[in-house]
Amino acid sequence: MxxxxxxxxxxxxxxxxxxxxxxxxxxxxxxxxxxxxxxxxxxxxxxxxxxxxxxxxxxxxxxxxxxxxxxxxxxxxxxxxxxxxxxxxxxxxxxxxxxxxxxxxxxxxxxxxxxxxxxxxxxxxxxxxxxxxxxxxxxxxxxxxxxxxxxxxxxxxxxxxxxxxxxxxxxxxxxxxxxxxxxxxxxxxxxxxxxxxxxxxxxxxxxxxxxxxxxxxxxxxxxxxxxxxxxxxxxxxxxxxxxGRNIEDMYPKKEAGISDVILEVRGLFVDHPFLAGEKVVKDVSFKVRRGEIVGISGLMGSGRSELVTSIFGAFPAHSSGEIYIGGKRVKISCPHEAINYGLGLVTEDRKLFGLVLGMEVGENITLSCLEKLSWHQIIIRRREGELVNKYMSALRVKARSSETVVNTLSGGNQQKVVIAKWLATNPKVLLLDEPTRGVDVAAKAEIYQLMTNLAGEGIGIVMVSSDLPEVVSMSDRILIMHEGSMVKELQKNEATQEKIMFYATGGK
Ligand SMILES: Nc1ncnc2c1ncn2[C@@H]1O[C@H](COP(=O)(O)OP(=O)(O)OP(=O)(O)O)[C@@H](O)[C@H]1O
Ligand SMILES: [Mg+2]
Incomplete structure (x- = not known):
C-alpha cells in the first residue's frame, strides 16, 4: 500500500x-x-x-x-x-x-x-x-x-x-x-x-x-x-x-612521472587549541614528491586538517617542526609567506579561510595571485579576466558571470571557486583539505581530472579526505593518522577502504 x-x-x-x-x-x-x-x-x-x-x-x-x-x-x-x-x-x-x-x-x-x-x-x-x-x-x-x-x-x-x-x-x-x-x-x-x-x-x-x-x-x-x-x-x-549525460571515468588517475621531493615535513607538532599541554599533531614527518598525490586519511579529530593548515602557516605560535620546500628549509609564519613559497591550501571550512563571501567570483579567484598579475601595482585587467574565465570554465562554475557575488552561489559552486582560486596561484605544492566536499558527481570527476593534470605538470599534491573511494582511487600513497600521529603508510597497490579504516580507528 x-x-x-x-x-x-x-x-x-x-x-x-x-x-x-x-x-x-x-x-x-x-x-x-x-x-x-x-x-x-x-x-x-x-x-x-x-x-x-x-x-x-x-x-x-x-x-x-x-x-x-x-x-x-x-x-x-x-x-x-x-x-x-x-x-x-x-x-x-x-x-x-x-x-x-x-x-x-x-x-x-x-x-x-x-x-x-x-x-x-x-x-x-x-x-x-x-x-x-x-x-x-x-x-x-x-x-x-x-x-x-x-x-x-x-x-x-x-x-x-x-x-x-x-x-x-x-x-x-x-x-x-x-x-x-x-x-x-x-x-x-x-x-x-x-x-x-x-x-x-x-x-x-x-x-x-x-x-x-x-x-x-x-x-x-x-x-x-x-x-x-x-x-x-x-x-x-x-x-x-x-x-544529462554519462560519466565514463570517475577517477581518471594516471601515473605521473614522480620525481624529486618537493615538500618535506619533519617532526611537526601542533598544540591543542584549548587544552594546554596537549597536542593535536604529534611528531609527524613525511615527504611529497613532484607529480605525486599523497592522500591523508583518518577520523575526524585525528589532526589531518590541523596538519595541513599548520604547514600553511596558520598557527605559527602553536606549532613546531621543520619544513623543507625543494630541499631548502623554510620558516613559514603566515599564510601569505606560504603562498610566496609556492604552497596553496584548499580548506575544509570555506567560510573561514577559503572565500570572501561578499566579493565577486572573479575577485576571489585572483585574490591570492594579485602579485603575479600586477605590474607596478596595476592589476592587468585583461590577464585577470582571462585567468578567471579559464578556471570558471575548467571547473564549470555555475554563476551568471565572474561578477556574481560568491555568497549567492550554491554550496558546491562556492567550493569550485575555492579550488579555482588556488589553482590560479600556480602552486608547487597544493594542500587539499576535503576538496570535493559538497561537490556534485560531474564536478568531482572534473576536479579529479584537474588533480591528475596538475600532478602531470610536476605539482605535489597532499589530499586530506574522508571520502574513502576518492582516497583509494586518487592517491599514489596514503598516510593514515590516528589521534595526532601518523600511524601507517600504504602504497597505492595495497590500499583498500577496509585497511584504511582499520588503521584510522587505531588498529595495529
Ligand atoms: N540568495 C541568492 N541570490 C542569488 N542567486 C541565488 C541565491 N541562492 C541561490 N541562488 C542561485 O540559485 C540556483 C540554485 O541554487 P541552490 O543553492 O538551490 O542549488 P543546490 O542544488 O542546492 O546546489 P548545491 O548542490 O551546490 O548545494 C543557483 O544558480 C544559485 O546560484
Ligand atoms: Mg545546496
Missing amino acids: ENPVILETKNITKDFPGVRALDSVSFQLKKGEVLGLVGENGAGKSTLMKIFSGAYPANTYDGEISIEGKRCIFNSPKDSQKAGIAIIYQELNLIPELTVAENIFLAREPTVGKTGVIDRKKLFIQTKDLLDRINIPISSQEQIKNLSIGKQQMVEIAKALSYNAKILILDEPTSALTEQEVEVLLKMIDSLRARGVSMIYISHKLDEIFKITDSVTVMRDGKTVSSRRTPELGRQEMVALMV
Whole structure:
C-alpha cells in the first residue's frame, strides 16, 4: 500500500536576479519515507528546501505548498516549524561563543518560574537528555567554537530533532562527517523513520542515497526531472538524470612521472587549541614528491586538517617542526609567506579561510595571485579576466558571470571557486583539505581530472579526505593518522577502504 502524501508542492517558481532557481517544481514527499533529493550543484535543491523552511517568505515565489492536503503559507521559519518542518542547513548556523545547550534551546530556554531568568541547570540537564537519547557524545556545556565541524553538525541535528518535527530536512548532513559518524546518523534516520518521521535527504554521496532512501527525486536546472523508488533506479541512470549525460571515468588517475621531493615535513607538532599541554599533531614527518598525490586519511579529530593548515602557516605560535620546500628549509609564519613559497591550501571550512563571501567570483579567484598579475601595482585587467574565465570554465562554475557575488552561489559552486582560486596561484605544492566536499558527481570527476593534470605538470599534491573511494582511487600513497600521529603508510597497490579504516580507528 502506498503511503499518503505528507508534503506537496505545485508549480513552485523562484527567481533571483538573473537566475531562475526553481522552475515550476512539483514535488511530493510521502508519510514516513526517506526521500533522497539529488542533482548537480546549483540545480535548486537548497532553494526548494529554504522555501519549505520558511526562509523565503511566500510573496517571493509563485506556487503552492500543502501539508497533508492542507494549503500552507510560510512567511517565516516560525510558520514552517509550527507546521512540523525542521531543517538542517548545508551551512552551519550555530553561534560559536555559546554552549551546545544554549544553541539548541536558543530563545526557548527553560526559565526559573515566571521570572524570565534562564534556568541554566535545567537547560543543561534537558540538553544532556536530548543528546543521550540520540547518542551524541558531546558535552552540553561545551562552547560551539571548540567543536570540530563534524560535531557542530551533530549539534545542528540535535537541535532540529528537539522540535519533534514530523518532516525533517537534511541538506547535505554528512558532508563533514566521517564514515563512523555517518553510520551513527544513518541509524538515527532509520529510527526516526520507524517513528513515522518523513525526511528529505540531500546528498552528493550516492552510496548514502542508495543505502538510506526509499525514493529518489532528481532535480536538474531548477526542475524535478524524475521521481522513482530507490530500488528501481541504477547508479548510472541516476547520474545520467542528474547531469544529462554519462560519466565514463570517475577517477581518471594516471601515473605521473614522480620525481624529486618537493615538500618535506619533519617532526611537526601542533598544540591543542584549548587544552594546554596537549597536542593535536604529534611528531609527524613525511615527504611529497613532484607529480605525486599523497592522500591523508583518518577520523575526524585525528589532526589531518590541523596538519595541513599548520604547514600553511596558520598557527605559527602553536606549532613546531621543520619544513623543507625543494630541499631548502623554510620558516613559514603566515599564510601569505606560504603562498610566496609556492604552497596553496584548499580548506575544509570555506567560510573561514577559503572565500570572501561578499566579493565577486572573479575577485576571489585572483585574490591570492594579485602579485603575479600586477605590474607596478596595476592589476592587468585583461590577464585577470582571462585567468578567471579559464578556471570558471575548467571547473564549470555555475554563476551568471565572474561578477556574481560568491555568497549567492550554491554550496558546491562556492567550493569550485575555492579550488579555482588556488589553482590560479600556480602552486608547487597544493594542500587539499576535503576538496570535493559538497561537490556534485560531474564536478568531482572534473576536479579529479584537474588533480591528475596538475600532478602531470610536476605539482605535489597532499589530499586530506574522508571520502574513502576518492582516497583509494586518487592517491599514489596514503598516510593514515590516528589521534595526532601518523600511524601507517600504504602504497597505492595495497590500499583498500577496509585497511584504511582499520588503521584510522587505531588498529595495529
Ligand atoms: N540568495 C541568492 N541570490 C542569488 N542567486 C541565488 C541565491 N541562492 C541561490 N541562488 C542561485 O540559485 C540556483 C540554485 O541554487 P541552490 O543553492 O538551490 O542549488 P543546490 O542544488 O542546492 O546546489 P548545491 O548542490 O551546490 O548545494 C543557483 O544558480 C544559485 O546560484
Ligand atoms: Mg545546496
